[in-house]
Amino acid sequence: MTTHTTPVDVRSIDEFLDAHADELIDLVHDLIAINSQIPPYGDEREIVAFLRSTLTRMGLDEDITIIGPTEDRPSMIARMRGTGGGANLMLNGHVDTKPIGEARELWRKPPLEAIVEDGILYGLGATDMKGAVAAMIFAAYALRASGAALAGDLVLGLIADEEAGAQLGAKFVAPHVSDVDAILIGEPSGWEHDWQGIHLVSRGVCGFRVIVQGTQMHSSLSDRMPSVNASLKLADLMLRIGAELDLPFTPHPLGQVGPTLNTGVMIDGGTFFGVVPGRAEFACDLRTVPGQTREEVAEALDRWLDACRTADPELQVEYHFEEGLDWIPWSELDAEHPLVAATQRAAADVLGEAPPLSVFPGGTDAPWYSQLGIPTLPSFGPGVLTCAHGPNEYVSVDSIHQAAKMYARIALDFCSSPIDTDN
Structure with missing residues (x-):
């Protein structure tokens, strides 16, 4: 794949994201404040409605579809159309969280009230994966605001029900996803520190x-x-x-x-x-x-x-x-796929060095797409999986900003290149 990224594009994108850095973190706060625990503890209706209004405010509402098996389990697909002739990329993030559970008393602050201490943002879903969802949205916002011309479409997939097995989320949504050449999922890609791997496999x-x-x-x-x-x-x-x-x-x-x-x-x-x-x-x-x-x-x-x-x-x-969890398949992306190279280039540019290719310890929404023939990178996102599903979940503020810059670069690179029919 030949990249069409120019230094001017990247500089203007970074300038926009730096100027709106506080707004990005404010969005993470807003998302954490919305109770999107899996039913019966919460649901995704309020957060999807909020995200739709957010995309409208940012001018990213040109093509939005709300989809789900029922009205109370919605997912949202938002497409930012390119000029044509390029590959189409979906940035995918789930908007639900695990329940707070029996560890509620171990939270130092209320789980649905995000706080930042010493550069670390705490709150339910901070790392899994509301930080990544906010970064994806701001990456699209920066691309649009900076006037970066993408040949292909950039699609945001904001998906329900991942934490309960995806039967009402990605598994339902995937057959309705059309005209997408590859998908990147923003699950937290570290377990000991941020950006520990570019995960080509999800178990x-x-x-x-x-x-x-x-x-x-x-x-x-x-x-x-x-x-x-x-x-x-x-x-x-x-x-x-x-x-x-x-x-x-x-x-x-x-x-x-x-x-x-x-x-x-x-x-x-x-x-x-x-x-x-x-x-x-x-x-x-x-x-x-x-x-x-x-x-x-x-x-x-x-x-x-x-x-x-x-x-x-x-x-x-x-x-x-267990019904619904009897078999969530594994997923694997070929290391030679152009999305992998685009991710490595973006990571090297922002982080100084691209993380190694690796296996994600957990499961993701990837198999529901890859089984239908859509190449999917299962995990490249801010945060560490270690703190997910437990008390005092957190994500570093720096990693959210880095994610937005990398997601924008990946989209600029991948979507501005011709469609590679061999992959």
């Missing part, structure tokens, strides 16, 4: 539950009559599954990454004091790598549980996959 997610049946009865008789305590049987399985479940995989060459099994992400069992537990279950969150399949996971679970039943005739156990 998949497979959720399942293991359920044990026991003998529900009066607990005072457990030493006098035969009984099976479902919770104790469950505890034994929880301790063993990590070492015994045989999941075939090929380590990925970008870091030799394999699958990760998180046991007991949820546990439930028992009735009350005085009752031997007659049922207990635990949930597992399996992060999969390219090449793995749902069928292979099912076969591995069947083999393991058959062996457990053989070893313990009292054991009554079954499993089932």
Whole structure:
């Protein structure tokens, strides 16, 4: 791909973003203040309405589509049309957050009130991923305000329901995305520090539950009559599954990454004091790598549980996959794709050096697009994944400003180049 970026374009874009730096951070504050936790804790209606009004104020409302399976789960696609003849790029960010959850009391400040201390912005969704959403919007704003002429279209995909499995978000939206040549997702790309990698792979997610049946009865008789305590049987399985479940995989060459099994992400069992537990279950969150399949996971679970039943005739156990989270596929972008080169050039220009190519530890919206043939870069965004989904989530102010400058450069580079039909 031949780039048409000129120093004048970049300088004017940077001048605009520097002059509006406070407004960019104000937008992050505004987004955090809107409760877009996944239902039933919140929803995306208010934040999508706010973002639509924001794009209108910025003059970026020439082509906006609100899309979703129902009116209360909206996503928004905004297209800034180019002059023609160039590749079309979507900058994609999700607008929902995980629930505040049981860690509410560990927040130093209210989670929906963003604060900045020593250059760090705290608030629910700060790094995952309202900082990136704001940076994407300001990148488009800067391109429009500076008069940068893009041959291709720049599209903003502001998507619902990523945190609950994307069934009502990207999975629904992806088949309706047309005339887009590549997608960049702004998930936080660090885990120890900002901009740790340009992630070409996102791991998949497979959720399942293991359920044990026991003998529900009066607990005072457990030493006098035969009984099976479902919770104790469950505890034994929880301790063993990590070492015994045989999941075939090929380590990925970008870091030799394999699958990760998180046991007991949820546990439930028992009735009350005085009752031997007659049922207990635990949930597992399996992060999969390219090449793995749902069928292979099912076969591995069947083999393991058959062996457990053989070893313990009292054991009554079954499993089932979690609806909506049974198989979120992994995704992978070819390292030779022009979007990768454009991202590397932008990163080298802004950061001084392009981060290495890597594997994103988590899942993203990428597979819903890539499965339909749209090349998608799963993660390049401000912040660190380490603080996401927990108390005192944060993102550095500098990384948000850097993101806006890099996203603008990536769009200027990628969209100003001819469409590469080989990729």
